[in-house]
Amino acid sequence: MKTAQKLILKFEDVDNNDVGLVGGKNASLGEMIRELGKKGVRVPSGFIVTAESYRYFLRATKLEKFIHDALHGLNTSNLKDLARRGALIRNKIKNKEFPENLTNEIIKGYRALEKRYGKNADVAVRSSATAEDLPGASFAGEHETYLGIRGTRELLPAVRAAMASLFTDRAISYRVDKGFDHFKVALSVGVQKMV
Numbered sequence: 001m002k003t004a005q006k007l008i009l010k011f012e013d014v015d016n017n018d019v020g021l022v023g024g025k026n027a028s029l030g031e032m033i034r035e036l037g038k039k040g041v042r043v044p045s046g047f048i049v050t051a052e053s054y055r056y057f058l059r060a061t062k063l064e065k066f067i068h069d070a071l072h073g074l075n076t077s078n079l080k081d082l083a084r085r086g087a088l089i090r091n092k093i094k095n096k097e098f099p100e101n102l103t104n105e106i107i108k109g110y111r112a113l114e115k116r117y118g119k120n121a122d123v124a125v126r127s128s129a130t131a132e133d134l135p136g137a138s139f140a141g142e143h144e145t146y147l148g149i150r151g152t153r154e155l156l157p158a159v160r161a162a163m164a165s166l167f168t169d170r171a172i173s174y175r176v177d178k179g180f181d182h183f184k185v186a187l188s189v190g191v192q193k194m195v
Contacts, residue, residue: 007053008105010112011045011192022048023128023188044193045116046123047109051130051186053102054163061096064183067167071182076173086169093164098156106159107152109191117193120150125158126190127165143171143187147194155191162189 006021014022014030022030026048033043058064070085098106114121127143144165146158165171166187175182 006050007056007102008109009048009050010109011048011190014048020130021050021052021188022190023051023130023186025126025128026188026190027128029190029192044195046113046190046192048128049102049106049109049159049189049191051188053105054166054186054188057096057098057102057163060099063093063096066092067182071172074172074176076176079169082169082173086167086172089167090164093167094157094160096160098160103156106156106191110152110155113191113193122148122150122194123155124190124192124194125149125155125162126192127162128188128190129166130186130188143168159189159191163187 009022011026011030011033014027015034016027016031018030019027029043030048032041033045036043058067067089070089074082074085076082097103110123113123125146127145129143144162146161149155149158166185167182172182175185
């Protein structure tokens with residue numbers, strides 16, 4: 001397992017033992033890049049904004065308390081209220097700025113990707129939950145991916161939007177229905193070169 005303080009990791013540095021830090025999708029992509037690359041299979045690379053970055057972002061901006069308060073007393077069968085609360089949380093996450101050190105790490109990760117793939121390389125910004133594919137639950141398809149993102153001006157808001165997708169109406173409802181604590185599931189974001 002990689003150190004929990006890591007805000008950004010290269011795909012090449014993770015494998016299926018790192019699901020708690022990078023989520024199921026990103027761990028599998030790292031494993032593919034490491035193992036299939038040796039056999040000549042080219043899997044586009046990039047970097048991961050870790051689940052620790054997500055948790056740090058929520059703590060540093062006081063979003064954790066806001067989300068907790070916004071979800072208090074939620075009845076998921078009241079779809080109008082669920083939609084209102086979900087939209088409130090997503091908008092709040094999207095409109096908060098990352099702490100400066102996290103912003104700098106994401107930009108540094110993208111600059112390294114540009115060195116490999118060219119200036120303003122287009123990327124997929126992919127959500128990867130730390131609780132994906134647990135026994136009796138599958139979070140696949142619950143969170144968002146953003147395609148064709150170019151440059152850091154587009155990248156930073158796309159990473160926040162991917163993080164905010166942990167609170168889509170369907171994701172909130174699914175966690176409640178399956179008995180998952182909203183704060184026991186975190187989200188990492190893969191930034192992967194598009195083909």
